[in-house]
Amino acid sequence: MLTLFGHIARRSLAIAVLICYAYQLRYFIASHWKSRKVHDAGPLRDYAVLIAARNEAAVIAALIQSVKHQSYPASHLDVIVVADNCTDDTADIAREAGAVVYERSNRQLVGKGYALGWLFRQLESDHRSYDGYFIFDADNLLDENFVLEMHKVHNAGYPIVTGYRNSKNFGDNWISSGYALWFLHESQLLNRGRMHSRTSCMVSGTGYLISQDLLERLGGWHFFLLTEDIQLTAECIVRGEKIGYAERAVFYDEQPTHFMDSVHQRLRWIKGYFQVFKIYGEPLIGRLGKSGGFAAFDMLMSYLPAFFVMLAAMAMGVGMMALNIAAAGNISEALTSIGLFAFKSTIVIFALGVYTMISEHKQIYMPIRKKIWCCLTFSIFMFTYGPIAIAALFKQVNWTPVPHHVDTSISAIKRQQNVKA
Template sequence: MDSAISSFINDFNFLMFLLFTLMYSYQFVYMFVAFKAKKDFKPRKQNVHQKKYAVIIAARNEELVIGHLIKSIKNQKYPKELIDIFVIADNCTDNTARVAKKAGAIVRERFNTDRVGKGYALDFMIKIIEKEYSSSKYEGYFVFDADNLLDENYIAEMNKTFNQGYRVITSYRNSKNYDQNWISAGYALWFLHEAEYLNLPRMVLNSSCAISGTGFLVHAELIKDNGGWIHHLLTEDIEFSVAQIIKGEKIGYCKSAMFYDEQPVTFTQSWYQRLRWAKGFYQVFAKYGRDLVGSIFREKHNRFSCYDMTMTIMPAMLVSSLSMIVNGFFYLAGFFELFGGKELIHVTTIAMLKSTGWYYGLLFILGFITTITEWRNIHCSGWKKIAYTFTFPFFMFTYIPISVVALFKHVEWKPIAHTVVKSVDEVR
């Protein structure tokens, strides 16, 4: 085999790793900022104005879990008269509506098989609230998924951050089923990292955070100005975040507001969910990428937030997809006895193993640091906490084929069944 081809294969894989590391090097700075912020953190005890909120829950066939969420909301250490709970039973074929109503929520049913997705359900309920409950004068909307559970101080802590002037706030995302298997732990560990090593340093550095699916608060006036919930791509959460950041909005983070959600446990569930996420990220970049990248150079007050969001929604998937496609080409060439045949396959395999080792090391360090610093908040036996730091990189590696498939496959939103029926006390 030509030595030039061998050299190209090795250089290509190393350059992909180097490019990936350089693009995300600012997140190493984030980690040091997070260490200091966590060390210096003291819960706020000041008295603040207690505002009135509407809690919106979009639910599709969630009769098993929605009762526990509503109970955790009603158990909040916050004035009951300042919290109203609204549930959209969205295209349900079970008893979600009946269970939610019995638990004390205001329930509306929605049946629309053309406009499918959480964004449409949220907009449906927001319009009902604005029309039928305008006299209640809610200052903000909390958004949760039906499988979530709230710590008893959640709303009180979010209210403190809301009083600081933030119009969008995300929170500390924990897991109901961290210990179920390596897949649920992979999700949970990433969300802990996202909360404490991405959103926390963003907050400290006066940059913008990003909402992630569920567990967030939005000012009612912001929603009104937008004309409702207008974001309907496959990842409506990141679409909302990007759209607001381009406008100059700074999304806040409240580390003292903890909630729990359920993670998928089968690879099939995980594949389809993350396939939707990957496709949604591509959609967001296609729709907002030009304005987002342009704002890096055009806007002074939020240029770094725009750079951060650009790095969040695109490069990792493109780099991993490009790497997989190019290495796949060399494997095919070797299979068809081109450019050295079996020797080409051997060289490509060695280069990929080296590259995988470098990525594994980075991801292991990321997972290990998060596990150690969040040890008390991870509800799992000690040996599993350590074991799942070793499987975490493999979980992240599975994003690579998912990202490649998402480039070419048509993807639609599909519900994931939630079956972990626990109260907050049982999770702990």
């Protein structure tokens, strides 16, 4: 009887995983078989690069310089920094680098979303108007053609566009490489597949462009949850606004290298997912079956199901163990089931890491030995999401900044490919 119960439970879990993620096979096929449309630049537009920075003196000058060196005409591109609750000389360094700087002090409403909302109000009161706004974190770096490539997709009719997210400290350790591989997977498998499937892409953190027209349709900037990027994505999908992806628009950000910094960041992300789905879950479900319904389904499936599938797997293992002990004092079947699930999950995650590493190898500037090591440790990084997700259910989470220290340049990142392992 217990064997039958275990068999049914495992089959049910496998079916749940299939329902949640089988549709992404469409993105895999589309990203490889669909032709890549090359967009024309079209008429020039005026853009502002907006940077929310809190105590980012170590890295902000490099970002501003990478903006100043864009192939897009400088006369159509302003750099504007909101120095948010800074206690260092971020504001002075940004001004010296050529940015317009606004200084904000508010210890109650903290976080990137609040800082951007305040900055948009300041720009409006100062009568600064642009066709669109690039949103960056201070630790980012831009490839010289980033703005031009984003502009092309924007001119093709997308009111919001996200870029190709790479990492400037990819090979520092297993934590930074875990983040980096996942973000490349989001960019080049998911968002590229979505773009080629003509459904909406998704914004992830930073490195995106939002038009002034869209901001007006949305009623201004009002994205203040712990994950303001996911909130913005959900709002756009509910309203039927399609997000584009510019795969040739490459930017880099810095990943955490200390485990507790990573824990705090991912706690905020997962808590933010809960906040978003509490507000937008019902409207997204209501969108199903209508125009843009597939994007709504994608949004619903992309975040929370993985968490609940993991909880179901853990509950199944504990339940099997308890039943076996109650029936015969034997826990071997339960342990075998748990071990088999963990092994299969490890293989799947490892394969995902290897596929991403191979498909994006030209954009990953590390020696081959480091690349192999990053693939081997990717499963470990992804499994650490389990206890973090469970903690997020019960823990009060507030926005806290992640420290950034990697002061480098695009050319320095690309030279790493030639360094011996």
